[in-house]
Amino acid sequence: DADVTQTPRNRITKTGKRIMLECSQTKGHDRMYWYRQDPGLGLRLIYYSFDVKDINKGEISDGYSVSRQAQAKFSLSLESAIPNQTALYFCATSDLRRDSTDTQYFGPGTRLTVL
């Protein structure tokens, strides 16, 4: 079984709809991240959480919100989706306590299309 899972894997929605992307991990890591990937722009950080009570905005948080329901779960919401939020979304985890490189482990991604 995969260590980092994301649901759904694909989603097509309409402008103005509320969307939630979910991420779960079985690695026991304390840190979790949400990234967005657009062609030619690499990975951009949306939100990150270093533990359940510590949530921080990344470089492109506008239009997004997150919830860290438990150490293993980190969800990303688009309150009112717009077409320029069409992208590939990745969840990632890391554990700086046990790994000084802070290596990130990525989920398989969610391809979101907003019409």
Place this chain on the structure above:
Amino acid sequence: GQSLEQPSEVTAVEGAIVQINCTYQTSGFYGLSWYQQHDGGAPTFLSYNALDGLEETGRFSSFLSRSDSYGYLLLQELQMKDSASYFCAVRSSSDSSYKLIFGSGTRLLVRP
């Protein structure tokens, strides 16, 4: 501000050696990482350099020069399966939090 620069695309022949460069500008630098991503897949970790010098892992090596804010990924004995995008990422500590900043990626195409 923080920024990373890497070439957008590199082409090489199977069996050859290719070097992908990365220059960065950041505050509170802690290390340079490299990730590989195949089309349709998730990024996976390749290597990490915190100190100057060369780190070797099989066919892949990564180099860092902190004084030059520069690093590179060296891929030897290229194989077709190495065709992928390669991202450098800087671990930095701006605004009192530690996070990775990714470059925009280098697409490597390996030709027969």
